Amino acid sequence: MKIEICVDSIQSALAAQNGGASRIELCDNLIGGGTTPSAGMIELARKYLTIDINVMIRPRSGDFCYSPLEIEVMKKDIEIAKRYGVKGIVIGVLKPNGEIDVNIMKELIELSRPLTVTFHRAFDMTKNPFKSLDILIDLGVERILTSGKESKAMQGIDLIRELVKRAEDKIIIMPGSGVSEENVRFIIDSTGAGEIHLSAKKRIESIMEYRNDRVDMGGSLIVSEYDNYFTCEESVRNITKILNNIK
Structure with missing residues (x-):
């Protein structure tokens, strides 16, 4: 059983490793669904980690239909x-019609080799999951x-189970979104998946003493400027113990 932790800081990456994760998905801006991390972040992750690192390549938040310039950024x-x-x-x-953009994906995959390639949750925005599965295979x-x-893996259990069944040994189906200590065993038992993806995050209060609550740097007051989220090492360790007990 492999555990992938999505992180957007070196602090979280180290917590994931120390907690027993098999791999990290290195991102920036997890609050926006995860975007491409900086070169500095990648370099330091390689410096401090011994576990595998998969890097998110996503030029912005939002949909997955990209302009030629955005594709150029992704390639770089x-x-x-x-x-x-x-x-x-x-x-x-993706294409505007909700199908995988096969031509662009071929270019990106070819450029990515010999590295492994994961197709992220753009999959959940495709029109036909089984057609998309066959295309990605x-x-x-x-x-x-x-x-x-679905918004959370618990809500999409039935489809995930069917995807695992159809995938056989041709491709790995990795459930993710809303995975926690409380439901991880159920998700694995219900789907037969061999890998799991989560953030195991916890809120950490900012150390800022002076606070100007009239200013919001992100353009949204949904998340406070003074709320920071980092991977919880203890949570990763607990999930590792749970999954190690699965026969």
Whole structure:
């Protein structure tokens, strides 16, 4: 059983490793669904971690239909990530009609090799999950991250189970979104998945003493400027223990 922790800081990456994670998905801006981390972040992750690192390649938050310039940025980011010797690349590109953009994916996959390729939760925004599964198998993608086309993996259990069944040993189906200590055993038992993806995050109060609550740097007051979220090492360790007991 492999445990992948999505992180957007070196602090969280170290917590994931110390807690027993098999791999991290290195991102920036998890609050926005995860975007491409900086070169500095990738370099330091490689410096401090011994576990595998998969790097998110996503130029912005929002949908997964990208302009030619955004695709150009993605290609450059893949080249940068490869220089640092990471394990894999995490990508996903769709057409406006909700289908996988096969031509662009072929280009990105070819550029990513010999690294592994994970197709992220853009999969959950595709029109037909089984057609998308077949396309990704044909493209040679190693792994699909999915919540079963629902907001949370618990809600998408039935589809995830069917995807695992259809995937056989051709591609890895990795459930993710809303996975916790409380439900991880149920999700694995219910789907038969061999890998799981989560953030195991906890809120950490900012150390800022002076606070100007009239200003919001992110353009939204949904999340306070003084709320920080980091991976909880204890939570990762607890999940590792739970999954190690699965026969």
